[in-house]
Amino acid sequence: xxxxxxxxxxxxxxxxxxxxxxxxxxxxxxxxxxxxxxxxxxxxxxxxxxxxxxxxxxxxxxxxxxxxxxxxxxxxxxxxxxxxxxxxxxxxxxxxxxxxxxxxxxxxxxxxxxxxxxxxxxxxxxxxxxxxxxxxxxxxxxxxxxxxxxxxxxxxxxxxxxxxxxxxxxxxxxxxxxxxxxxxxxxxxxxxxxxxxxxxxxxxxxxxxxxxxxxxxxxxxxxxxxxxxxxxxxxxx
Ligand code: CA
Numbered sequence: 001x002x003x004x005x006x007x008x009x010x011x012x013x014x015x016x017x018x019x020x021x022x023x024x025x026x027x028x029x030x031x032x033x034x035x036x037x038x039x040x041x042x043x044x045x046x047x048x049x050x051x052x053x054x055x056x057x058x059x060x061x062x063x064x065x066x067x068x069x070x071x072x073x074x075x076x077x078x079x080x081x082x083x084x085x086x087x088x089x090x091x092x093x094x095x096x097x098x099x100x101x102x103x104x105x106x107x108x109x110x111x112x113x114x115x116x117x118x119x120x121x122x123x124x125x126x127x128x129x130x131x132x133x134x135x136x137x138x139x140x141x142x143x144x145x146x147x148x149x150x151x152x153x154x155x156x157x158x159x160x161x162x163x164x165x166x167x168x169x170x171x172x173x174x175x176x177x178x179x180x181x182x183x184x185x186x187x188x189x190x191x192x193x194x195x196x197x198x199x200x201x202x203x204x205x206x207x208x209x210x211x212x213x214x215x216x217x218x219x220x221x222x223x224x225x226x227x228x229x230x231x232x233x234x235x236x237x
Contacts, residue, residue, distance in 0.1 A: 002028040003117060006047040008038040008064060009079060010056045014102070018051070021106035022113070035059035039067055049075045049117060051109070054085045065096060075116045079104070098159065119157065142235060143218050146174045155216035162212065165190055169205050173223065173233040182230040206231055 005022060009015040010033045022029045030047065032038045035058050042050070042064075050068060052061035065076050078085070078099040085099075097116050100109050145154045153160050153170055162170065168190040173181065181189070183202045190205075191197040210220035224234045 002026055003049070004028045004030070004045070004047040005113065006038060006041055006050040007031045008035065008051065008056060008061060009033070009053040011053075014053075014079070017106045018109060021110055025110050025114075027113070033057070035061070035064050038064045042068055042072075046072060046074060049077065049113060051077045051079060051113070053079045055081065075120055077109070077112060077116065079109075142174070142177065142222070142233070144170075144174055144222070146171055155213065155218050158216055160212055160216055162209075165201075166205055166209055166212070169202070170209055173231065177233045177235050180226050180230050180232045186230065202231075 003026075005027045007015065007018060007022070007029055009018065009031070015031055015033075019029055019031055030041050030045075032041050033056065035056050038050075038052070041047075050064075052064055054061045061078055065078075068074065068076065075097045078096050079102060080099050081102045098112050100112060143156045145157075147153070148171070151167060151171075153162065153167060153174065160170075169186060172186060172189045183199050186202050187197060187199070191201065206223055206225075210223055213222055214220045222233060224232050226232060
C-alpha cells in the first residue's frame with residue numbers, strides 16, 4: 001500500500017517538482033497551499049508523514065507542526081528557506097524529525113523521507129523495551145555520530161535537537177574523544193564569534209548537553225568533568 005504524504009507548500013514551482021518526484025517514487029501525496037488546509041487534510045485522513053513549508057500565506061509550518069503534535073507522533077520534515085528557521089526547527093521543542101533547506105533537490109527530499117519512514121517502521125517493529133540498536137559508526141564505543149556537512153549529531157540513530165552552540169560544543173568534544181579540553185579552549189573553539197562569553201557558559205551548555213544525552217538514552221557521563229582541567233568525551237561508558 002502506498003504511503004501517504006501531506007505536503008504543505010505555497011510556491012507552485014517547488015510544489016510541482018516535489019509532487020512529481022514523490023509520486024514517481026510511489027508515494028500518495030496530498031498537496032495543500034495553506035496552513036488551514038494542511039490541518040483540515042490532516043484531520044480528514046492522517047498521513048504517514050508531513051512535509052511542511054515554514055512560510056505560507058495564512059500562517060506558518062511551525063504552528064501546523066504544533067497542532068499536529070497535540071494528537072500525533074507522525075514524522076514531520078520542514079522545508080526551510082532561511083538559517084534562522086533552521087535554528088528554530090532544531091532548537092525549539094517542535095518535535096520535527098528533519099529539515100531540508102531551500103534550494104533543495106527533490107531527490108534529496110525523497111531520500112530523507114524514505115530514511116525517516118524506515119526509521120519509524122524499525123522503531124515500531126522493535127517494540128518497547130527492546131535493546132537500543134548498536135551503533136554502526138563507532139562499534140563498541142560511542143553511540144554518537146557526527147555529520148559535519150549537515151551540522152548534526154545523532155544518538156543511536158536519532159537526531160539530537162541541539163542549539164548551535166550545543167552542536168559546536170559536542171562536535172568539538174566528539175572529534176577528539178578522550179582529550180581534555182579546558183574551558184578556555186572550548187570558549188575559543190565554540191564561542192569564537194562571541195568573545196564576551198563567560199566561562200560558566202561552557203558549564204551551563206555541558207549541563208544542557210548531558211540532559212539531552214540522557215533523554216536520548218545515552219549516558220550523561222559521556223561528557224566527563226576533570227576538576228580544574230576541563231571536559232572530555234569518554235569512550236568508556
Ligand atoms: Ca513558502
